[in-house]
Amino acid sequence: MKSVEEKQNSIQQEQGLWMFRxxxxxxxxxxxxxxxxxxxxxxxxxxxxxxxxAVAVGxxxxxxxxxxxxxxxxxxxxxxxxxxDLKGMMAEIYGRATGLCKGKxxxxxxxxxxxxxxGANGIVGGGIPLACGSALTxxxxxxxxxxxxxxxxxxxxxxxxxxxxxxxxIWNLPVVFVAENNGYGEATPFHYASSCTHIAxxxxxxxxxxxxVDGRDAVAVYHAAKEAVERAKRxxxxxxxECKTFRNYGHFEGDTQTYKTKEERESQxxxxxxxxxxxxxxxxxxxxxxxxxxxxxxxxxxxxxxxRFAEESxxxxxxxxxxxxxxxxxxxxxxx
Amino acid sequence: xxxxxSFSEAIREAMEVAMSKNPDVILMGEDVAGGGGVDxxxxxxxxxxxxxxxxxxxxxxxRKRVLDTPISEAGYIGAAVSAASTGLRPVAELMFNDFxxxxxxxxxxxxxxxxYMFGGKVKTPVTIRTMHGAGFRAAAQHSQSLYPMFTSxxxxxxxxxxxxxxxxxxxxxxxxxxxxxxxFEDKTLYNLKGEVPEGEYRIPLGQADMKRTGxxxxxxxxxxxxxxxxxxxxxxxxxxxxxxxxxxxxxxxxDNQTILQSVEKTSRLIxxxxxxxxxxIARDIAALVADxxxxxxxxxxxxxTAPHTPVPFSPTLEDLYLxxxxxxxxxxxxxxxxxxxxx
Ligand SMILES: Cc1ncc(C[n+]2csc(CCOP(=O)(O)OP(=O)(O)O)c2C)c(N)n1
Ligand SMILES: [Mg+2]
Numbered sequence: 001m002k003s004v005e006e007k008q009n010s011i012q013q014e015q016g017l018w019m020f021r022x023x024x025x026x027x028x029x030x031x032x033x034x035x036x037x038x039x040x041x042x043x044x045x046x047x048x049x050x051x052x053x054a055v056a057v058g059x060x061x062x063x064x065x066x067x068x069x070x071x072x073x074x075x076x077x078x079x080x081x082x083x084x085d086l087k088g089m090m091a092e093i094y095g096r097a098t099g100l101c102k103g104k105x106x107x108x109x110x111x112x113x114x115x116x117x118x119g120a121n122g123i124v125g126g127g128i129p130l131a132c133g134s135a136l137t138x139x140x141x142x143x144x145x146x147x148x149x150x151x152x153x154x155x156x157x158x159x160x161x162x163x164x165x166x167x168x169x170i171w172n173l174p175v176v177f178v179a180e181n182n183g184y185g186e187a188t189p190f191h192y193a194s195s196c197t198h199i200a201x202x203x204x205x206x207x208x209x210x211x212x213v214d215g216r217d218a219v220a221v222y223h224a225a226k227e228a229v230e231r232a233k234r235x236x237x238x239x240x241x242e243c244k245t246f247r248n249y250g251h252f253e254g255d256t257q258t259y260k261t262k263e264e265r266e267s268q269x270x271x272x273x274x275x276x277x278x279x280x281x282x283x284x285x286x287x288x289x290x291x292x293x294x295x296x297x298x299x300x301x302x303x304x305x306x307x308r309f310a311e312e313s314x315x316x317x318x319x320x321x322x323x324x325x326x327x328x329x330x331x332x333x334x335x336x
Numbered sequence: 337x338x339x340x341x342s343f344s345e346a347i348r349e350a351m352e353v354a355m356s357k358n359p360d361v362i363l364m365g366e367d368v369a370g371g372g373g374v375d376x377x378x379x380x381x382x383x384x385x386x387x388x389x390x391x392x393x394x395x396x397x398x399r400k401r402v403l404d405t406p407i408s409e410a411g412y413i414g415a416a417v418s419a420a421s422t423g424l425r426p427v428a429e430l431m432f433n434d435f436x437x438x439x440x441x442x443x444x445x446x447x448x449x450x451x452y453m454f455g456g457k458v459k460t461p462v463t464i465r466t467m468h469g470a471g472f473r474a475a476a477q478h479s480q481s482l483y484p485m486f487t488s489x490x491x492x493x494x495x496x497x498x499x500x501x502x503x504x505x506x507x508x509x510x511x512x513x514x515x516x517x518x519x520f521e522d523k524t525l526y527n528l529k530g531e532v533p534e535g536e537y538r539i540p541l542g543q544a545d546m547k548r549t550g551x552x553x554x555x556x557x558x559x560x561x562x563x564x565x566x567x568x569x570x571x572x573x574x575x576x577x578x579x580x581x582x583x584x585x586x587x588x589x590x591d592n593q594t595i596l597q598s599v600e601k602t603s604r605l606i607x608x609x610x611x612x613x614x615x616x617i618a619r620d621i622a623a624l625v626a627d628x629x630x631x632x633x634x635x636x637x638x639x640x641t642a643p644h645t646p647v648p649f650s651p652t653l654e655d656l657y658l659x660x661x662x663x664x665x666x667x668x669x670x671x672x673x674x675x676x677x678x679x
Contacts, residue, residue, distance in 0.1 A: 043473035043649070043650075043651050044472065044473030044474050044475065044649065045473075045474065095473075095649055095650035095651055095652070095653075096650070097650075103648075103649060103650035103653070104476075104648045104649055104650060104653065105475060105476070105649055106473070106475040106649030106650070107475075108475055108477065108478075109475055109476065109477070109649070121477075122434070122475065122476070122477030122478055123434070123435065123437070123438065123477055124407045125407070125438075154406070154407040155407065157406035157407050157408045157411075158407055158408060158409075158410075158438065159408070159410050159411075159438075160438075185366075185406070185407050186366065186367045186370065186383070186386070187367045187370030187371055187382035187383045188366070188367055188370060188371070188372050188373075188404050188406070189371075189372070189373050189374060191373055192372040192373025192374075192404065193372070193404075193405075193406035193407070194406065258371070258377070258382050259370060259371040259374050259377060259382035261376065315650055315651070315652040315653075316648075316650050316652060316653055318652075318653075318656060320648075320650075320653060321643060321645060321648060321653045321656050321657060322643055322644075322645055325644065325645050325646070
């Protein structure tokens with residue numbers, strides 16, 4: 001990952017290429033998961049991040065392995081943007097012993113603390129107070145670590161959102177709250193479920209800055225996140241960034257999305273975030289089409305390797321059922 | 337007349353009957369209709385519940401009585417509790433019982449205790465429908481079976497049906513009951529088909545059902561594990577051992593008498609449940625029999641439960657997590673063997 005200084009200026013070539021690579025990794029990873037899930041090789045259910053790549057990548061571009069993120073049920077993109085290993089992720093989603101969580105967590109619970117990735121989350125809004133906790137650790141230990149807290153528009157109606165923002169505000173915690181407003185929580189539109197016009201408006205109630213950005217524009221997210229991360233590092237406390245985004249697929253795989261009109265689906269799909277970023281990179285002379293094609297090909301292979309790795313990996317051994325419940329516990333502790 | 341419908345259709349029918357009979361019965365939950373506020377879905381649903389259990393109800397009863405809620409469990413479960421104590425009879429769906437963590441106070445400290453704290457002056461006829469159960473590959477936060485926790489709370493009633501016919505009759509009773517009832521639905525049973533009477537009928541809470549009679553061993557199963565118990569009983573029968581399978585159907589109230597009478601007859605007891613073993617319904621029933629039926633027993637009581645671990649994601653581990661026919665059979669064989677040689 002890049003050094004902190006390298007990330008301080010606006011999009012430099014190396015940074016731009018890193019962002020492009022991550023966005024393509026997310027897209028190709030998710031498209032692969034979608035296909036594998038459809039043929040029945042992935043157990044359970046999966047929530048795909050395709051379409052929202054610009055958010056995770058634009059934010060994580062400012063973070064190092066020492067910084068933290070908390071995530072959601074739609075967490076693959078956050079993991080990839082935070083540099084989690086694709087092989088370990090894919091194996092986890094397949095439920096294999098070589099997965100990042102030994103196959104015990106699955107798609108909704110991928111975590112890699114060495115990368116500062118504190119866990120996807122099966123509980124909507126569950127990650128918001130957790131982000132306050134990692135930020136508190138940084139504050140008490142006087143490090144300059146920042147926590148980025150990702151959550152969906154649906155989560156902003158949970159009590160944890162309100163409690164978390166207030167806590168971060170009164171303790172002046174180094175958190176960047178990133179609301180990923182894709183317009184829906186499952187099959188319920190944001191405008192029905194939320195009394196506010198913008199999630200960012202709710203920042204006012206907690207006396208912290210709230211900004212709205214086009215979450216489909218990686219450059220806009222990048223700049224908004226840069227400011228918020230710097231602010232947090234200066235000890236000036238939390239910021240709420242609302243990214244207006246769009247999920248390309250259903251809430252989970254199998255969702256027919258009758259709550260979206262055909263026009264909505266088609267018009268949004270045209271505005272692909274990756275195409276838009278390619279346009280930016282080539283217009284600005286940051287990268288040539290050739291560079292980008294090369295990266296795409298590399299990523300294609302990385303994803304194929306991740307799949308092969310997962311498929312060739314063993315399932316966890318039987319004894320894993322009862323390990324890892326505690327750090328220590330007497331074998332005859334009544335746990336039966 | 338009975339016809340064959342699924343567990344999920346049976347549950348829907350109970351809600352339909354209750355709503356048709358009583359305008360105070362309303363339904364709420366996340367995407368119980370789906371598509372709230374979407375122009376082209378005014379009186380139609382986008383989902384009808386995340387697994388389709390409430391399908392069609394918004395079309396029949398309208399959005400005034402079938403409310404999509406924000407993802408605010410503490411908010412709407414609490415609202416359902418208080419709407420119940422002020423004149424409505426809400427059925428609130430808490431999608432997965434695991435999310436109880438978000439809204440527990442509204443049940444534990446509010447709804448469950450109103451009647452007692454307020455000196456018997458209040459009724460809180462709310463029903464919380466919620467999915468439980470492992471085997472769906474849904475991992476640690478979407479697979480638990482948390483009914484023992486609720487069973488331990490005075491003031492709450494707890495129902496765990498195992499068949500379509502039971503589900504319908506019990507849910508209708510639950511909705512019409514004047515106390516708060518938590519109604520647990522195993523998501524892996526939704527497609528289970530069974531014979532279900534048309535129209536209205538009720539099954540009282542606190543009345544166990546003998547799913548099979550036998551004189552050699554009693555197997556008490558909870559929810560889906562009733563079916564595991566029945567499979568084991570078939571297997572045992574081929575070896576000349578007749579198991580009696582008791583389905584308590586409601587855990588609070590619990591039909592102590594039926595369980596004790598069965599053990600009096602068979603002298604042996606296995607309890608099969610997929611929730612975690614500590615402070616569980618399995619051990620609760622074991623304690624009941626140890627306390628009030630000790631003299632009937634010819635062998636130690638066996639509890640076949642999940643281990644003391646969260647639910648793992650990996651299919652191979654999740655299969656091990658659940659009680660299996662093999663585990664129950666070996667417990668049964670051990671008990672029979674033991675008792676046969678000592679008798
Ligand atoms: C506490 C809790 N309530 C409900 C759910 C079920 N659920 C899972 S994802 C989801 C929608 C979340 O919407 P949003 O926060 O907008 O995120 P998105 O899926 O759009 O990324 C719901 C209701 C849950 N997992 N946890
Ligand atoms: Mg959303």
